[in-house]
Each structure stands twice: as structure tokens, then as C-alpha cells.
Amino acid sequence: MTKNTIANDLLYGRKKICFFGIGYIGFTSAIAYASKGVKVLAYDIEPTRVELFREGKTSVPNLREWLGFDPTVLARHGLLDATTDWQDLIVPENNVFVVAVPTEKNGFPFKDYVMDVLEKIATTKTKHPLILIESTISMNFLPDIIYPILCRGLGLGNFSVGVIPRRDWFDEDSSHTLKNMPRVVGVDNDTMREEIENIVRIVSPDVRRASSCKIACLTKQVENCIRMIEIGTAIQLSNAYPRTGMLEALNLAGQKWNIPTLFGSCRVSGYCLNIAPLYLQLSAEHPEELTLLSAALQTNDNQPAIVAQAIANRGVKKVLILGLSYKADVPVWTESPSIQLSKNLEHLGIETRVHDPYFSAQIIKEKCGIEGVEGDFLQLIPDYDAIVLISGHREYKSIPKTSLLNAMKNTKLIIDNDGSWDRIDFGVIEYQRIGTPGWRGE
Ligand SMILES: NC(=O)c1ccc[n+]([C@@H]2O[C@H](COP(=O)([O-])OP(=O)(O)OC[C@H]3O[C@@H](n4cnc5c(N)ncnc54)[C@H](O)[C@@H]3O)[C@@H](O)[C@H]2O)c1
Numbered sequence: 001m002t003k004n005t006i007a008n009d010l011l012y013g014r015k016k017i018c019f020f021g022i023g024y025i026g027f028t029s030a031i032a033y034a035s036k037g038v039k040v041l042a043y044d045i046e047p048t049r050v051e052l053f054r055e056g057k058t059s060v061p062n063l064r065e066w067l068g069f070d071p072t073v074l075a076r077h078g079l080l081d082a083t084t085d086w087q088d089l090i091v092p093e094n095n096v097f098v099v100a101v102p103t104e105k106n107g108f109p110f111k112d113y114v115m116d117v118l119e120k121i122a123t124t125k126t127k128h129p130l131i132l133i134e135s136t137i138s139m140n141f142l143p144d145i146i147y148p149i150l151c152r153g154l155g156l157g158n159f160s161v162g163v164i165p166r167r168d169w170f171d172e173d174s175s176h177t178l179k180n181m182p183r184v185v186g187v188d189n190d191t192m193r194e195e196i197e198n199i200v201r202i203v204s205p206d207v208r209r210a211s212s213c214k215i216a217c218l219t220k221q222v223e224n225c226i227r228m229i230e231i232g233t234a235i236q237l238s239n240a241y242p243r244t245g246m247l248e249a250l251n252l253a254g255q256k257w258n259i260p261t262l263f264g265s266c267r268v269s270g271y272c273l274n275i276a277p278l279y280l281q282l283s284a285e286h287p288e289e290l291t292l293l294s295a296a297l298q299t300n301d302n303q304p305a306i307v308a309q310a311i312a313n314r315g316v317k318k319v320l321i322l323g324l325s326y327k328a329d330v331p332v333w334t335e336s337p338s339i340q341l342s343k344n345l346e347h348l349g350i351e352t353r354v355h356d357p358y359f360s361a362q363i364i365k366e367k368c369g370i371e372g373v374e375g376d377f378l379q380l381i382p383d384y385d386a387i388v389l390i391s392g393h394r395e396y397k398s399i400p401k402t403s404l405l406n407a408m409k410n411t412k413l414i415i416d417n418d419g420s421w422d423r424i425d426f427g428v429i430e431y432q433r434i435g436t437p438g439w440r441g442e
Pocket residue numbers: 020021022023024025026043044045046049100101102103104113114116117134135136137166167169170271272
């Protein structure tokens with residue numbers, strides 16, 4: 001006889017787990033549950049995502065590779081269902097609801113999507129639903145929106161909330177997975193703590209207990225805050241010692257056991273590192289004490305202008321920026337360095353175009369405010385005298401070196417944001433990273 005727990009109800013197919021939002025986080029989490037035999041019912045406002053989900057597919061590029069297996073098999077086993085009608089989820093037999101909707105808009109924390117789905121969940125007639133928040137939230141969201149909405153709809157004490165932030169990451173390094181990363185779980189209700197932890201253990205066996213939901217929120221923010229300050233320090237050091245070769249010093253310093261390997265860049269972006277610390281500022285009891293964090297965020301915001309000036313110092317006339325994504329093969333433009341950098345370059349009178357295999361020219365124009373370009377980037381390169389490689393997409397990295405060098409006959413300067421081309425000998429072309437000797441061109 002299996003124990004009568006909610007985790008076992010899910011594992012033995014007696015109950016479904018319900019997801020609100022099936023983007024990066026919701027899709028991968030839902031697939032992780034289904035791969036353990038749990039039936040998933042998902043809701044998303046995007047009909048294409050819903051349709052694809054039913055077949056075990058997603059419109060988010062490269063997630064299939066990251067998963068390391070083909071999730072369509074889960075659809076064939078009848079484990080995946082999805083709908084654009086949220087009422088399908090709010091039926092009395094469903095009692096586990098996972099919230100995985102965005103919590104940022106235009107570079108700032110944003111509550112409305114979470115409020116929207118909570119208002120929906122709060123209409124359920126289920127006896128004691130469990131609401132698991134995977135979205136990154138400020139701890140203030142709990143007293144400001146989450147508990148008031150749920151109390152209004154369901155009544156105090158008739159539900160439990162778990163905060164279960166994600167810290168795995170979608171890169172080529174598959175060691176950072178849901179399964180093998182320790183997972184912080186905070187629950188405010190002592191009676192339901194074990195139940196919620198066991199539900200999370202189905203996909204993340206190494207659960208680390210936070211004493212409350214607030215502490216679980218705070219942990220995620222602290223992780224991002226520390227990382228942001230570290231990276232801000234690397235940027236400041238690279239800017240302060242432009243002639244000496246700070247990149248090499250940062251690399252060597254990173255060999256010490258208690259120092260991470262850091263490098264300066266054009267800007268940290270995406271919605272984790274530079275937006276999540278804003279949640280920390282929002283909820284701090286003494287926000288004025290967070291001066292290191294404020295300085296790191298400010299340094300980050302100023303960096304595209306410094307890089308643009310470094311390019312202008314070389315008398316460059318035309319710049320091609322490769323990549324709008326903030327990270328290799330992740331088609332997310334949020335807070336991309338290319339947005340500000342292209343504006344700064346144009347402001348300095350340098351004609352600038354942005355290319356990215358994951359975005360159309362129209363999207364690039366919408367985001368950057370300048371013309372985007374499409375097509376084979378090798379064909380475009382000869383028209384420009386400087387290339388800034390922002391995103392280390394496979395398309396840019398896995399290119400035969402001779403083809404790249406042949407295309408660069410008119411190139412005077414290359415700025416390589418994350419070192420994707422650092423193994424290539426560019427000969428007479430000036431190749432710089434943020435922090436290589438002389439990078440600011442002064
Ligand atoms: N992407 C990451 O690496 C990562 C890592 C940790 C935490 N997070 C956090 O997870 C949350 C989700 O991020 P993501 O990367 O999955 O975003 P995403 O944009 O990839 O996916 C969000 C999904 O939610 C859907 N959605 C939006 N509003 C909705 C609504 N009102 N109802 C139902 N569905 C709605 C969207 O259509 C989309 O499919 C955010 O809080 C983010 O900060 C993301």
C-alpha cells in the first residue's frame with residue numbers, strides 16, 4: 001500500500017498537477033513532473049504554446065536540447081494536456097496549482113500576471129488547494145497580493161502557499177538541472193509543509209527547507225544580488241584599469257578557492273540578475289543600506305555608453321552588433337546590452353545595425369529603435385568596419401574560421417562580449433574583450 005499523500009496521488013495518476021504559464025520555467029517543470037509519470041494540465045494565454053504542449057513540444061527554442069530527451073513520448077503516454085480555458089483547471093478534483101508566469105515588464109518587477117492567475121485559482125471549490133509559486137517574486141508580493149487574493153476567494157486557513165524558486169539554468173552545461181540542483185522550498189503552513197516538500201521532491205530530490213515563504217523569496221533575491229555585485233565589481237575593475245589587462249587578472253584571481261571567475265562585459269541582462277535584485281530593494285526594511293547593490297546596478301546600466309565610447313575612440317564608421325539575446329541560444333531580449341549599445345553608438349554618429357538569428361529585423365527595430373538586419377551574417381560583415389559580438393549563439397561560434405576571416409576583409413575592430421571567439425587568431429584586426437589591454441581605445 002502506498003501512503004496516502006498528495007505526492008503519491010500525483011505519482012500514481014490519481015490527481016493532476018496544474019500549471020499556469022508554460023514558458024521556460026513552466027514548460028520544463030511540467031515536463032519534469034510528467035517524466036515521473038505525473039499527469040499535467042497546463043494553462044497559458046498563448047494558444048500556440050497550448051497546442052504544442054499537448055504534443056510535448058514548445059515554441060521556446062533549444063529547450064528540447066536542454067531537456068536532453070524527447071518529451072513527445074510523454075504526450076503519447078497521455079501525461080500532457082493543456083488548455084486556453086483556465087476554468088478547466090479549476091475543478092474540485094485538482095488541488096495542486098503551480099504559478100510560472102512572468103513577473104517583470106519593461107525592466108521592472110511586475111505583479112499583474114501573478115495577480116491574474118491567483119484571482120483565477122481563488123475561484124476553485126477544491127478543499128484546501130496548494131499553490132506553488134515558481135515565478136520569481138518579491139517577498140512583499142505575499143502580504144500585498146498573494147494572501148489577500150487567496151483569503152478573499154478561499155478564506156483564511158483554507159489553502160497553503162509554497163514558494164519554490166528555480167535556480168537551474170538553461171545553458172549548455174547540463175549539470176544545472178532541476179534534478180541535481182538543491183531546491184529551496186518555503187511553506188508557511190506547518191501542517192502542509194511535508195506535503196509540499198514531497199511534491200517538489202518528485203522533480204528536485206534535494207529539497208532545502210526555508211523556514212517561511214518570505215525566506216524562500218529572499219534567498220532567490222540574495223543569490224541574484226550577490227552575483228550582480230560580483231559582476232558589477234568585474235565591470236568596474238575592467239573600466240578602471242583599461243590599459244593593464246584586468247581580464248587576465250580576473251581570470252587568475254578566479255583560481256583562488258573562494259573567488260568566482262569573473263569578466264567584464266557590455267552589460268548583464270535578462271530578467272534574473274539585473275531585475276531580481278530590484279525585488280530586494282523593493283522589500284528591504286532599510287533600502288538605503290543596499291549601496292553596493294545600487295552601485296552594481298548603476299555600473300551595469302552605464303556600461304553600454306562606456307563600450308560605445310571605446311568603439312568611437314577608434315574612429316569607426318559602421319558597426320554590426322551580432323546578437324540581441326542576452327545569452328547564447330536563449331531567444332530572450334529582455335534588457336539586452338544591444339538595445340542601449342546601439343542607441344549610444346548612433347548617438348555618437350556611428351551607423352549601427354543589429355543581427356540575431358532568433359529575431360526578425362522587425363523585432364530588432366522594435367526593441368532597439370534602429371534598423372535590424374536579417375540573413376547570413378557572413379554576407380553582412382564586409383559592410384562594416386567594426387563587429388561587436390554580444391551573444392555567443394551557435395550560429396556565430398560554430399562557423400569555419402576561414403569563412404569568418406575571409407568575411408572580415410574590411411573589419412578593423414572586434415569587441416567580443418563573452419569571449420566566444422577568443423581562440424581565433426584575427427591577425428591584424430584589433431580584437432578586444434572588455435578588460436583586455438587597451439580595450440577602451442584611449
Ligand atoms: N527563464 C529563467 O531562466 C528563469 C529562472 C528562474 C526564474 N524565472 C522566473 O520564472 C517566471 C517565469 O519566467 P519564464 O522564463 O518561464 O517566462 P516565459 O516568458 O518564458 O514564460 C511565461 C509564460 O507565461 C504565459 N503567461 C503570461 N501571462 C499569463 C497569464 N496571465 N496567464 C497564463 N499564462 C500567462 C506566457 O504566455 C508564457 O508562455 C518569472 O518570474 C521569471 O523571473 C525564470
